[in-house]
Amino acid sequence: MFTNKDINFEALKRKAYNGRWATLEEGIIPLTAADPDFRIAPEIEEGIIEYIKDGYLSYGPFSGLPEFNKSVSEHFNTEKNGFFLPENILAVNSAAQGMFLIAKYVLNPGDEAIILDPVDFLFKKSVEAVGGVIQLCPIDSKTGDIDFEKLVSLINSKTKLISICNPHNPLGKIYSKEVLIKISEIASAHNLWVMSDEIWSDIIYDNKEFCTYSSVSEEAKKKSFTVYGFSKSFGIAGLRIGAILCNDLEILEDFTEKSNFNSTIEGVSTLSQIAATVALEKAKPWFKEFLNHLQNNRNLAYKILSNSGILTPNLPEATFVLFPRIDNGFTSENFAQHALQQGKVAIVPGSERWFGKGAEGHVRICFSTSTEILEEGLNRIITSF
Known part of the structure; x- marks a missing residue:
């Protein structure tokens, strides 16, 4: 194959x-x-064909198809130690769009975000696109270990967000539960948001455990967003489908409204959501x-x-x-x-x-x-x- x-x-x-x-x-x-x-996967091909057989491609719910939200929440709960309800999921047009929307929601022009260095360029781009200022926290280019002393030293009155990439692109590092707890403690102590990009979290080797960020502590649940996508695991990048996960329903509702996902201004292709749902349920x-x-x-x-x-x-x-x-x-x-x-x-x-x-x-x-x-x-x- x-x-x-x-x-x-x-x-x-x-x-x-x-x-x-x-x-x-x-x-x-x-x-x-x-x-x-x-x-x-042939299951995804068959799922797309089956969905369009009746000839209807109507509007879907603004927050995402129920079957999509259910499959994403169950996937995170069974595979990544998550605690998500279907209502904790918002369908978005790719993980990359999710990163931008989170930066837009959390940051005002001039606000600062801490990102890892090195890391994928989309972290920097999403912050700068909304007028935010980047602060780089160095990590070991071989091990991926975070310099926590440096991380804390970067925090000031303008800091609003810590962004992590887990597993890390390009180092392939999986951050342990203990490391994620430490990040959540730092973020909580300074009242910061955390965004965890987990688009790579399916592709884990040697049966290592993966913990989604919001699962590691009560502090991690309170002010965090998780980003997920389907392009790496299932090869459907061209369908532009991803998800934002947030344990706080009030925050997610406010985020959905302010990101224009409660109208036809935004929203995600139903066909893409079906492909993603089939990927998780059958592929x-x-x-x-x-x-x-x-x-x-x-x-x-x-x-x-x-x-x-x-x-x-x-x-x-x-x-x-x-x-x-x-x-x-x-x-x-x-x-x-x-x-x-x-x-x-x-x-x-x-x-x-x-x-x-x-x-x-x-x-x-x-x-x-x-x-x-x-x-x-x-x-x-x-x-x-």
Whole structure:
């Protein structure tokens, strides 16, 4: 199901944008955007077809279809130690939109938000888009450990939000319950909001436990939002579907109203919600096979890069990206350019643009492809230097 023969390259060259097959010259292997190369689960295809058979695509409820809200809440409660009711869920147009809406709700122009460094660029972008000011909290680029002393020192009267990425992109770190409790204690002591981006929380290796942020303490429940999406686990990025979860119903109702989700100004495609619902209710056997394939790819990539002499890899606990350190003296940008021009492989440089100041000296490599393509791509990078 996840071999080279299972990939429709013609379809990818027509449809896979965002730095992938449809945007690159012939012969270049993209190990870039975190998007699977495989077709979606057959259950999702069948669910979409079944839904439109009667010919109706009417408005759905503004807060999301009941079956969508129920499936997301149950997924978090059974898989991530959550305590959510269906009413605690708001359907949104992707996790990325959820991050922006939360920043807009929490921050006024000039307010400050603390984000991790390095971390995915959307954290910075969402805050700056609403006139907020970023404060960077450094984390260890190998282990993902948070510098809590620095975190506390960044808090002042303008601070309103702490944003975390768990599991962490690009380091693949899972933050433990103990670490999350510490964040909740700091946030509570200073009356701060917390946003936890948990879009990667399905892709967990070695049967490690994952705790959704709001589950770890009473303090964590009170002023927090959780963001979730379906693009990583189920490959439906083009359907633009995600969810915001909030344990406080009054806060979520106020958020829904102020984000214009109580009218036809906002709202999410019902077809996208059906696809996501089917993914959670019927496609988990497919996902388990996908996860097993990803873990094998992770192990292979780690082994190849460990013996490369030019990159020292991390071993991610989650996600399907590696964030190896560059060992041959190249900058992140120059390394990625060399890999593209000489090796014909596209990877993401660990530049400030994509991940913040703390990412320099690294590159990000996505491994959600076939074993054959991954091995070919990594070997091309290594032999190009």
